[in-house]
Amino acid sequence: MALLLQYTLIYASVLMLVALGGCFSERSGVINLGLEGTMVIGALGGALVMKYMGDLPAALMILTVVLGSVIFGMIYSLLLAVSAINFKADQTLVGTAMNLLGTAAATVIVKAINMGENVNNVSSSIQYIDQRKAFSAFKIGNFEVSWFMILAVILLIVAHVVLYKTRFGLRLRACGEHPQAADSVGINVYKMRYAGVLISGFFGGLGGIVYITAGVSEWKFENGVAGFGFLALAVMIFGQWEPKLIGLAALLFGLFRALSNVYSGFDILETLNIPSAVYNMLPYIISLVVLALFSRNSRAPKAEGIPYDKGQR
Secondary structure: OHHHHHHHHHHHHHHHHHHHHHHHHHHHOOOOOOHHHHHHHHHHHHHHHHHHOOOOOHHHHHHHHHHHHHHHHHHHHHHHHHHHHHOOOOHHHHHHHHHHHHHHHHHHHHHHHHHHHOOOOOOOEEEOOHHHHHHEEEEEOOEEEEHHHHHHHHHHHHHHHHHHHOHHHHHHHHHHHOHHHHHHOOOOHHHHHHHHHHHHHHHHHHHHHHHHOOOOOEEEHHHOOOOHHHHHHHHHHHOOOOHHHHHHHHHHHHHHHHHHHHHHHOHHHHHOOOOHHHHHHHHHHHHHHHHHHHOOOOOOOOOOOOOOOOOOO
16 A cells, blocks of 8 residues: 555656646647657756766755756757747647657667767666665655655645746736737736746656656666656646646546556455556546546636737737
8 A cells, every 4th residue: 555655646746747837838828748758858857967966965966856857858848939939830749749859869869878888788778776765755664755756745836826826827827818918918928938838848857857766777768758748738637727636636647557556466456357458558548538528628728729929919
C-alpha cells in the first residue's frame, strides 16, 4: 500500500505540474499540445545538470536541476510562442511538431555527447545514479517523500493564487476569454500570451525532470515520456482549467498509472488474472473515457486557439 501511495503521488506530481502548464497557456488563449516535447527537453536540461554538476551539495543540486529543466522547457516553449503569436500558425500543428522534434532532438544530443566521451557508447541514456538521493526529503516507514512532491504542492497553491488573486492572473484570463476587450483597456495581449506560454514551458520542463527521476537511475531519451504530456492535457480538461480541480484530477489519473507498477503486490488484483498490458493501458483508456464524457460540457477559454489580430474588433 505504501508503494502504491508513493507511485500515485509521484505520477500525480508530474501530471499536476504539466497540466498547470497547459492551463496557463490556454488561459492566455494559446493551445499547447507540445507539452510532451517540452517535458522531454526539460528532462534533458535537468539530466545534463546532474551529469556535469553531480558533485554539488544536495540543496544546490536540487536548485540547479530545477533551474536547468525549467530554463530548457521555457526556451523550447518559445517555438510555440513565436509560431502561434507572431506568425499566427496553426497551434495544433505546431504543438504536434514540437512533440516529434523534442524526443528526436534530445536523442540526437545525448547520443552525440556519449559518442564524444566514449566511441563505443552511443546510447541515448544519461546516468544519474548517485544524484537521485538528493531528491529524497524524508521517509515515513517505507514511504519516501521527495522534494519534487513538496514543490508540486507549493506550485499548485501558487498557481491558484496567481490566476485568481492577482492582477496578472486577471489579465491573463481576460486574454483567453476576450482578447479584443482586454486590448481595449490597455492590456498587451501579445505579451500576456507570451507569458502564458513561457509559464507552460516552466511547468512542462519541471514535470519532465520529475518524471524521468521518479524511479530509475538513468533514462533513454528515445523512450520519450510515455504519453504523459497528453495525459496531462486530459487532466487539465477534466479539471476544468482550474488549479484546485487539476490537483484532484491528477491524483485520480496518478492512481490508475501507479496500478500498472504495483498491481502484482495486491492479491485481489492478481486473482483477477488480468494481463499486465491492461494495467499499462488503463490511464490512457481512462483519459479517453474522461474526454468523451466531459469534454462536451467543459468550459474552455473562449478565445483559445484563435490567433489574435490587433486590427480586428
